[in-house]
Amino acid sequence: MTTLALTLSDSATMLRRNLRRAARYPGLTxxxxxxxxxxxLLFVHVLGGTLGAGLGGPAGGRPEYVAYVVPGILVLAIAGGAQGTAIGVAMDVxxxxxxxxxxxxxxxAAVLTGHVVGAVVQTMAGLLVVVAVALLVGFRPDATPVEWLAAAALLAVTSFALAxxxxxxxxxxxTVxxxxxxxxxxxxxxxFGSGFVPVESMPAGLRWFAEHQPFTPVIETLRGLLTGTAVGSSWWVATAWCAGIALVGYLWARARYERRPAR
Known part of the structure; x- marks a missing residue:
């Protein structure tokens, strides 16, 4: 077998190992x-009427706020998955x-790749549950099948970078x-981005941070894809952030893995 084939085979083995462990520790998933x-549920049913009214919609603003907040909730889920991944790696160490x-x-490369791909699979499975609940509480996206695919791809890329x-x-x-x-x-x-309220409503300093942090363009791109609004330049800013985070994470992880002495 070639080196690439061996790496892919070993990576698949590490992926199976991580998915089996995820089944044994369902809490992390x-x-x-x-x-x-x-x-x-908290933001929609407790705060949605008030926050949604600020968006200028009818019916107390709650339906409009559901559409607004779901992209931020999906990114929050990916960030939460990153915590579980870090815990799993620390447990192995x-x-x-x-x-x-x-x-x-x-x-x-197989050891790290197995953790990363396993994390993406777990996160995407969790996102399906979040989307299902969002639909139950009134989320009604206007996305076409192509836009759904683009949104899923962006979620996967973001998950890959954070993994x-x-x-x-x-x-x-x-320590764990x-x-x-x-x-x-x-x-x-x-x-501290556009996940829960528009950045225009924030004080000047916080608004600048919200506009220039990595999650805001991801959220805005998802919001545009799912609700049929204009995406603008946020898609390439989001892609650039994800590529940069993935590169930094990969180089950092490889350096730490190579430096850690065998016992």
């Missing part, structure tokens, strides 16, 4: 959907599994507890 669903893999005759970053975080921490705390800023970013 459920957090991808559970927390965003709770936030969705703490238990010595990463060190054992380093001594085995397997492709080095590499969270794998690097898991490799960089000494530290790994659970390190991705917390990612979970907060949707709140």
């Amino acid at each position: 459920l957090v991808v959907a559970a927390v965003p669903i709770v936030m969705l 703490a238990e010595g599994i990463i060190a054992r893999f380093r001594t085995m005759s397997i492709a080095r 590499w970053l969270s794998v690097a975080m898991g490799l960089s921490t000494k 507890e530290a790994a659970s705390n390190l991705p917390m800023p990612l979970i907060l970013l949707p709140f």
